[in-house]
Amino acid sequence: MRVWIDMTASAHVLVFRPLIEIIRGRGDEVEITARDYAQTLQLLELHGLTADVIGKHGGRSRLQKARRMAGRLDSLRRWAKGRDFDVALAHGSHELTLTARRLGIPSSDTFDYEFATLQHQLGCRAATKVVVPEAIPPDRLVKYGVRPPKLVQYPGLKEEYYLADFEPDASxxxxxxxxxxxxxxxxxxxxxxxxxxxxxxxxxxxxxxxxxxxxxxxxxxxxxxxxxxxxxxxxxxxxxxxxxxxxxxxxxxxxxxxxxxxxxxxxxxxxxxxxxxxxxxxxxxxxxxxxxxxxxxxxxxxxxxxLDLHKRTAGTETRVRRDPAELLELLLSALS
Structure with a gap:
């Protein structure tokens, strides 16, 4: 299986890191594209991930955002064409789902904030599956063309999945x-x-x-x-x-x-x-x-x-850990 993942913001590196490890651990292939924005490229380097850098953020201007999106869509299409991907995964990257749909590649879009309206109008409609937390009321997603079976929901926070194996560097x-x-x-x-x-x-x-x-x-x-x-x-x-x-x-x-x-x-x-x-x-x-x-x-x-400013006693926190493999399977449901 060949998987394409597009990362357009810093958090995407964190979300997909354990999923990439699982996919590659199964013997499957992952190729990554990334947008030069915020700390995305630095975090890819920090986590030992290699990506083809395509495009930059459009800044505050709506016109510049539109121009950058059009240019990036064209660049992504030329990059992905002929690479024989089986599935494409994104965390809010409407440019991935739009490109994947144009090339006939099944795709999953995941996110955990439902009011980025323009982004979701584009990304959700183009995606094969939309994977979101159960805390998001399904009726808020109807305006984006998302209903079951296209809609898939998971319990908890995405952070509880990608931080499951995390232990802090005390130094x-x-x-x-x-x-x-x-x-x-x-x-x-x-x-x-x-x-x-x-x-x-x-x-x-x-x-x-x-x-x-x-x-x-x-x-x-x-x-x-x-x-x-x-x-x-x-x-x-x-x-x-x-x-x-x-x-x-x-x-x-x-x-x-x-x-x-x-x-x-x-x-x-x-x-x-x-x-x-x-x-x-x-x-x-x-x-x-x-x-x-x-x-x-x-x-x-x-x-x-x-603000309640006081020293916290180490070891008193309550962590929630969830299996990232379960989240991956929901994302890969775009293949079914």
Missing amino acids: LPARFGVDPARVLVVLRPPPDVSLYHRQSNPLFPMTLEHLGRLEDVHAFVLPRTEEQREYVRSLDLPSLILPERAVDAQSLIALADLVVSAGGTMNREAAALGVPVYTTYGGRLGGVDEDLIRQGRLRPLTDPRA
């Missing part, structure tokens, strides 16, 4: 000068180049300013883009730590006392690892985050002064 914080006596807070800015996150989000800069001045805190910031990195650097706050490249964020989260994120993946990684987490997300909450809030595993933040 990581010290390598960045983290003081073990201080409260370690991991911070992730909003995805502010995404069309679904157009709302201004003043809460996150407020949180940076608040934590960056506290002497008993080390706030480790994981920016998405170089523009965000330069903004954080310009604040020149004494308690902020800013890495120059992609790091093992999952180890940082697992070893943190607290996580504050304006995006989805890092919030859910913290929840899967049993670490206290707050969201400053400025868009409409999806079904997964709504469910985590109901369970008390995710807390909305409205004022940074409300």
